[in-house]
Each structure stands twice: as structure tokens, then as C-alpha cells.
Amino acid sequence: LGWPGNALASHRRSWRKCLGCGKFGSPCLDWSQELSGFIEDDELDVKNETVVYQAVLHWTNHDLQQRRVDFPHVLAKVRFDQISLEFLNNNVLSNPLVKDHLHTREVQAIYALSNSAGSHIRLIRPRLPGAILLAIGGWSGGDPTNGIEAYDYKADRWVNVTNHQERARAYHGSVFLVYCVGGFDGTEHFNSVRRLDLATRTWHEMPPMYHRRCYVSVAVLNRCIYAMGGHNGHIRLSTAEVFDPETNLWSPIRPMNEQRSDANCVAVNGEIYICGGFNDIECLQTAECYDPRTKQWSLIAPMTTRRSGVAVIAYGDYIYAVGGFDGNMRLNSVEAYSPRTNSWRPVASMLTTCSNFGIEVAYDPLVDSWSVVCDMDIFRSALNCCVISGLPNMTGYAISRNALPLLDIEMDESDEEAI
Template identity: 35%
Template sequence: MEVHQFNVKSLEQTCFEALKDRLCPEKCIGLWQFTKVWYIPILFQLKYEAFHFICENFEEVSLCEEFLQLEVQELADILGQDDLTVTQESKVYQSVLRWINHMPEERQGAISTLLPKVRLGLMDKSYITDNVLNNDVVKTNPGSHLLVSDTLKVMSQPSLLCSESGINNTLFCRRLPNAVLLMVGLFSNTIEAFDYRTNSWITVHTHPSLEDSMTHLDLYSTVFLGKCFYIVGGGLRRTSPSDRVWRFNLVTHTWQEMSPMKVSRYLMSANVLKGYIYAMGGSRNYTLHRTAERYQPNINQWTFIASMNEGRISASCTTLNNKIYICGGQSNRILNTAEYYNPDTNQWTLISPMGTPRCDLGVVAYMGHIFAVGGRDGPIDLRSAEAYDPVTNWTLITPMGTPRCDLGVVAYMGHIFAVGGRDGFRDLRSAEAYDPVTNTWYNVPEMVHRHRYFDIAVMNKQIFVVSCRTGKIVECYDYTTNTWSVVFSGMDHNDWVKCCVISGLPNMAEYCSPREPIIPRTQV
């Protein structure tokens, strides 16, 4: 690790980010094994990231060549993770057989170590009988054969699990989800989490003593960073913006007010890059900011960075190639300009302007491009969309079927999804998807409700829309069934609800449904 020898921290961080960005099913195990050998601080986090990637993408990883090179204890550590992401527990069992059959003579005895990590009680009884109990590797190992037999007995006589039988309850407990959707409502003083594996909501925090100035904020920005949820800026109205910052620690379940921003900001843009929070633009007393600042969590300090070339409100930003891109917005006019910030040089650089001025637009990075979708140009809501390639600049793509501003945009399953928004004074239920390969938009089913002031997130092959102004409602789009469904409906009105997807917490179980044993399990 030559970089570490030279003790160049910025270069170490750049290397960390580059390696993290290159995590893939084919190479993640080798990277994880490499980071376990070197006792270098920056590799500790990379080891965690690689291991988390393995668990989150287990089914793909288990089919790769590197998987077959794992040591038995390494494989046992992976299979034993409570949040191992698998669609069916039978996939875990099949991965064990594949690993053993790669070197059958040397590895057959490992079944006694690995089979207890498989949650047999979550599989179909007939599958266990046909494919596990009668498997040659299992049959020749007395301990494993007994484990399977005991599991089948419990399936037939559930009361055995509650007795002093010595049967491991974990075999019958659902694995934790690798991620949960977190919904924060300041007006209602609640934080709720959605567990997709049980299709249920859990109230994880209420805080009736939150300051009044915090509970009535709207148009604030939120970010998720380092096991914490941050609320940044916002205001009671345009003439009363806030510079205050609050943090909810997802491990300790505590709120804390952090150091304020250098400038009060309303309708600003915020993003996370390389472990820092960035706050850009916004306004105060109708004065637009060109300024931008960066928050460093470990020292609880905001510092100004270089100012943008344009003052902006109602812009949209994203990250690409370790740079922050901010597009459009409004100053004394609707802007078609866009620029990026390079943290290595502390410099903003204007790129070619967009073909159309846009504010209240949707921006997302995908496949090495920045997509700018919809928005409005003065009173005109836009159907048009365009894509920025850092090499070839902006290119108009096929326009959407419906004009949309204040829309939700996400990259998901090889497509760009444009969801909801407004067309004039009409809140939209419709949604559509863009296929970059064919350069076409197509309609997906309409949402159940019209949403105003909503947030959007992607989790577990579903798009979640969280809204508040018409009553707290959450609905999700399932790509596999091409349907929308309401997964939460509350009565809190006028709440500025935000959401994010959280993962990798040491206390994930606190954000999920109770993991009670499930007996019997009749389907895979």
C-alpha cells in the first residue's frame, strides 16, 4: 500500500473512493480478503463496504468464481449475517452445495459448519425433504442429518421449538432486510421505518419536546450520512430562512443540534460527497446566494468552499465522477446554466448550458451521464429532457409524454423514472420511464393518489413516494408487477415529510418488525 506509506490523506481517500466505486460481484470477495490482511485505518472502512456489498448482493456473488475460493470460516461468517439479502433461503443452501462441490473431497466435512447457518425453517417442507434430507453430503454427516430431521419435526410439531429441545430458533427467523425506508415528519415528531420483508411500519422514535422552530420548518433539506439523518436549513417562510442543522443518530435514537451553517438558506440544494455534506445556493430575504459550504461531521464544523458562478434557488443537484453537478434553478431569471464542483481543487466550473432554462427540475446521474428532466421555464411546465455527457456536452432526448415540474426522478432498473409533479395547478398521478437504449419514454401505471411536496427513494426493486400535504401517504411501485400500491396512510396534515433509505446499521433490528420464529413455513 504505497499510498499509505507516503501518508497523503487526500490521496488515500481518493483511492478508497475509487476502490469502493469499483465494487462488483466478480471482484468484491478478493477486495474483502485483501483488506483483512493489511492493518491500515482507511482499509477498515473499505473492508466493511466490501463485506456489506457481498451480503447485499449475495445471490449474484455466489455465482462468481471468487466465491468458490472462500475459506470455510469466511463463508460461514457471510451466511451467518442476519441481514444477508436473499429472495429465497433455498438460494443459501444451493450456494453451500456449489462451494462444496467445487472441491468435494476436501470440503464435504464443512457441511456441519455451514448448514446451521442456513435458515432451514424458512424453506418449504417438501423442498427440505427432497433436496436437503436426501442429499448425499447431508446424509453422510450425522450432525447435519440430525439438524434437518429436527427441523422437519418442528415443522410438524411447532410446540417443540418452545420446549427444551435444543433446536436453534434462528433457523425459523426471517433475516433482517438489508435496508429500510425511513420516514421523518417534524410536525408529527415521529420517525417511522418500513420493513419491506414484512410489509409493515415501525414507529422508531417520537420526540414531543422538539423545539417549536424545528417542528414547523418546511422546505428543508435532508441527507443520510454516517449512521445519522441530518436536517439542514429550510424556514418558516422565504423571509425567515434557517441556518440551523439537526442530526438524528440512528444508533442511539437521539436528536442533537449541530453547528449552524455559515449562511441561512431557503430553497437550497444539498448533497453528500466523500463523507461531507454540501449546502449550495438558496436565498435569504429574497437575496440569492452564490455561496456554498461544506460540513465535516467528525469536527462538527461548516466551512465555506468556493462560490458558485450563479446564485440559485430551486435548482437540482447530483454527483458524478466524485464531483457535484448543480443544474438550472432560478435567479433573476430561469437558468439554463449548470456547473460542477471539484473538491480536490475547490473550484466550480461552468459546463455548457442546457438547451432549455429549467427550475424545479429533476436531475439524476446514470451511466456516466447527467439527466435533467422536466421543470418549468417561467409559467411553462416542461415535457423536454436532456442528457449531459462530460465528453460531448448536452443532448436533447425524447420529451416526456406529460409536462412536469417539482417531479421525482430516480435511476432504477436500467431506466430513468419521472414520477408525479405538477402540470400547471394540477398535481399529477401519472408516471413514466425513459429507456436510454431506445431513447423512448413509456407510461407506467398511475399512482393511487396525487401527491404534492413529496419525496422519493428506491429500495428493494421498488420506488417509494412519500407525501404529506394531503395526509401522510406512502405508496410504492413494484417493477416486477408493474403496479402501485399504498403501503402507509396516516392522518397527519401539513407535515413536511422526508424519506431516505438506510442500511448497514449495527442495530438494524430496531428498525424492523420483531424477528419471531415462523412455524410452519409452507412455501419457499
């Protein structure tokens, strides 16, 4: 692999490819000032900050005699508070090249950072996220809300991005395009569909569904949107339909085996799995799967617990059914389904009981634990969530980096004496 001479002029979000190139340290990157500016950029999209640190080492070692004088300046642009204390001590501070620059302010600042671990103070502002989580609509304070908040996971902050011209709705579905499907405004059950243009933050009316659907379950499969079950204002539904953006048309598909409102679903391996819900008599523990190739629904193993208002999400090889209401109480329990074995198993419970909530991946299945993130500004239920990546105007959906604290590498004499 080689790098063209204009590597630094390439788009910031191609950085991950740049770091993986075997000739990253080649003479085309001899200018340290441009490299420092590139690394310093908030919009630099990297998996984690250790990648940036290792790239700086690779660049320096490629021509150590010439570049060691620039090493502290370039190293200072790495956001070390985003690196674990273990890596900082075992890999950074123990590195001979870092030790050779103990006299510099930049390296002294890294030592100060390692000593401040556990203070929970964000010393260096995080980079812009590569993706954001949108929390859309819902029920708040006894009324539906049109509020939209974007979660900046790198800063652990929420940003209000509401378009106040949009009609409020709750118990709707959302998908990453972003479409808002069905729902309820406290008076009317919707069959309407709205599409959000994330570049302009404007909503556009789309063709309506065949059926009004509140408490609807929505999934995306093969670039088509599936809407299943729900409540039309009179009865719980077993009907389902699919929208093709290419033809701009909705088409009915085979009904489910059961009436389901307040269920939830996910697309996995070319099929749609829908779990739980309410049939107007009881909360359901049944689940079923739709195969678009055969156009058939098939019942799968039931969950261990009845769950209405459940959240369902796929991660790795499993489908997770999270929280909900069992007819008596709200739940914090979670169970995981394996399509391979057609069986459910319990996993770590959430920290809080929840039903009718939005979900995206935050649970860590490797350590089987949950963690708390920043609260939303709008308290609400019956919302829906989706993750959006690759936005060209990501700065409009993330908290301003100028509003976040930044470590000052240029410490004054009193700071140096403290170290």
C-alpha cells in the first residue's frame, strides 16, 4: 500500500484508512505542523484514541533522527483522556520515546493526566462522533411531544434538534432513513408517514399506510420498511404491510399469527423477529418470525416472561428482549434469543425498570453489564430511537466542542511546579 502526496488533503473521515496504511510514516508526511492540525481536528473519525497515539509513534519512528524534535508537539494533539489509564501507564508512559521527553511540558501534562484519573473531570474535549442516536417524539407530561434529541456518545450529552413545525406523536415507529410511521397524538390514530431530511431538519409527507397504527412495530429489511400490528383506535391488529421507497408504495403482507400491539421487532439474517405485545386480553410472551422469501410467519420459542412495551434489539448472534410490562409490573429483566438454537436465556438485568422506551446498543454483552449515561432533557415514554451515521453536518447534531473543556498543554510555571 502507498500514500499519495496529498494524503493530508484527503477527507478527515478517511483517517482510519490512513492509519492502517503500511507507509503512513513515509516522506509525504514529513511536515509535522500539518499532521498536528490533522490529528487535532474534532472531526477526525477514529475507532479510539489509541489508534492515533500508535500512528504518531509510527510516523516518528519512520525517521526518528529528523522527527524526534517534533514528537512532543504532535503527541500533544492526542486526546489522552480518551485512553484507558492502564494503556496510558503500560504503553504510553513506559515508552522510551516518551521517557526521552520527560523535560517537555507536553509529556509532563500527560503525567499530570495519569495522576488525575478517577476525578471524573473531562480534561480534553472528545472528537465528534461518527454516529448519533436520535430520540424521537413520545409522551411527556400527559401530552405527546414532537421533541427530538440527539445523543452525542463521545461527550455523553444530549442536543435538542427539534423542528417545532412537526406534529407531536407517540407510540410510533422510526427507522434510520429517518421515517416516522403511524402513532398517536392523544386524539387521532395515524396511518400517516413522515420522512425527516437530516441535512435540512425538515419533514416531508410520504404515502400513508393502509391501516391506522398506534403501538406499531417497525423494522427495515432489504431497504424496505415493514409495519406490523398496533392499534387502530378500535382493535389490536395482526395485519402487516411493507413500504418500498423505490416504488413509493405500501403493500399488505400476510398477517401475523397473533394480534400484537405494543410489541417490538428487529431484522436479523434476512428475517424479521417480533416479540411480545398485548392482544387486548393479556400481555404476550410469544414471538414469531417473518421470512420475506416464503412470505410466511412462523412462531418461535416463547420468551420466559410476558412483555408488552418491550424493547427488542439485535447484537452479535443474539436478539435481546429488554424490559416491558408483564401485566402486573414494569420489568428490568432481559433475555437473549439464539436463532441457531431457537432458545432464550436470561442475561444481566437493566439498572432501572422500563416499558415503552427506545433502545439502541449500550449493554455490553462481553461483560454482561449495563452502564448509565447522561439523562435526556425531555422526560418521556412511548418514544422511538434510531442511530444515524455518516452525516455530513454532524456538528449540527453534536454538542459544540467549544463548549467543552480542553486541556491546556501550555502550562504556566505554577502548573509545572505542581507536577
